[in-house]
């Protein structure tokens with residue numbers, strides 16, 4: 001017997017629908033106009049999730065403490081069942097689930113504050129500004145290598161530039177030695193793969209690797225994040241457990257490179273296909289911070305947040321959400337909501353009136369707002385600025401319609417970015 005129909009909506013969106021993957025902007029525009037909440041099925045999940053589609057609702061929901069990230073904080077909820085679903089859907093070996101499900105992103109309240117505070121000092125605007133010269137140096141040395149890497153004048157900018165830059169920056173910050181960085185890059189790729197079971201082996205290797213690094217760093221402390229975490233663990237053990245220490249490194253390295261690589265990649269592709277905007281930026285490099293805000297809004301690489309769970313019956317945009325139900329903020333939908341951004345599909349790097357204010361939600365909103373936002377923005381500013389300066393004739397090497405994207409639900413990422421220098 002089928003379950004009784006839920007009167008709230010008739011449609012259930014399949015997030016792997018090829019039409020939606022190819023054109024999330026059009027797909028979410030339709031949903032957003034239809035209803036503030038749309039029911040969706042995540043790949044591998046048994047129960048549906050409510051997608052929050054409108055800008056105001058997204059901001060309100062992400063700052064509403066009645067929603068939690070850890071389902072264990074919902075009174076009376078069978079958390080085991082949800083965890084089993086997530087573990088099964090993502091192909092995580094059960095004994096490794098603790099490293100994936102216990103991150104700062106999955107924590108609420110005092111636990112979340114404790115975890116976030118341990119690392120937030122490394123990511124303040126001031127600390128990030130201090131890294132700028134080093135980010136510029138890494139950028140220049142990668143750009144030096146581009147001409148020699150070109151074959152028949154063509155180079156894949158993702159492979160040679162937009163990936164290596166953020167992985168180098170985040171690994172230096174954390175304290176991962178140079179020889180180990182290529183492995184992190186391939187682990188990062190494996191983790192976003194939609195192939196069943198693709199996550200198991202990389203996860204085992206990453207956890208083992210972090211364990212070895214901790215042993216080494218304990219013997220030889222350095223001025224890096226890893227050393228800071230070891231101190232927090234060893235000197236004040238109840239502030240950070242063994243598992244939490246590994247999970248934090250895993251979270252920061254993974255969150256810190258894939259996303260930034262694709263912000264820069266999407267940004268280059270967008271500028272090369274919008275010659276008017278590119279000319280504006282070339283004429284006035286001071287526009288760069290604004291351009292990065294607008295590129296994040298228009299082509300942000302992360303299109304939805306993690307799931308939140310309602311701790312009580314409530315409403316979003318006038319539609320009821322019941323206790324225990326899961327909701328996800330569709331950031332790409334909020335950032336194309338014409339109620340907030342007039343003519344939302346137009347890329348306009350002069351859009352922000354004061355040039356600094358960030359009103360898009362591509363980095364999230366509320367207590368879980370991206371820890372690395374200032375760093376990611378800075379890397380994008382430095383990378384795009386240097387690339388445009390060094391290569392005045394930079395152009396796509398393929399027809400824009402042939403730019404291949406990764407078929408990932410909730411993400412907007414290129415598979416390759418072939419350019420002529």
Ligand code: HEM
Pocket residue numbers: 104105106116123251252255256257259260263300301302304305306307362363364365367368369370371372373375376
């Ligand atoms: C959280 C996006 C770069 C570390 C988030 C969230 C988003 C996001 C949307 C909130 C998720 C949610 O609420 O469910 C991005 C994008 C990036 C980027 C688009 C690049 C363009 C980085 C970098 C780091 C980082 C460079 C390195 C430290 C984190 C962490 C969280 C987070 C640790 C969890 C914060 C918390 O739960 O309190 N990011 N991120 N991200 N991001 Fe980023």
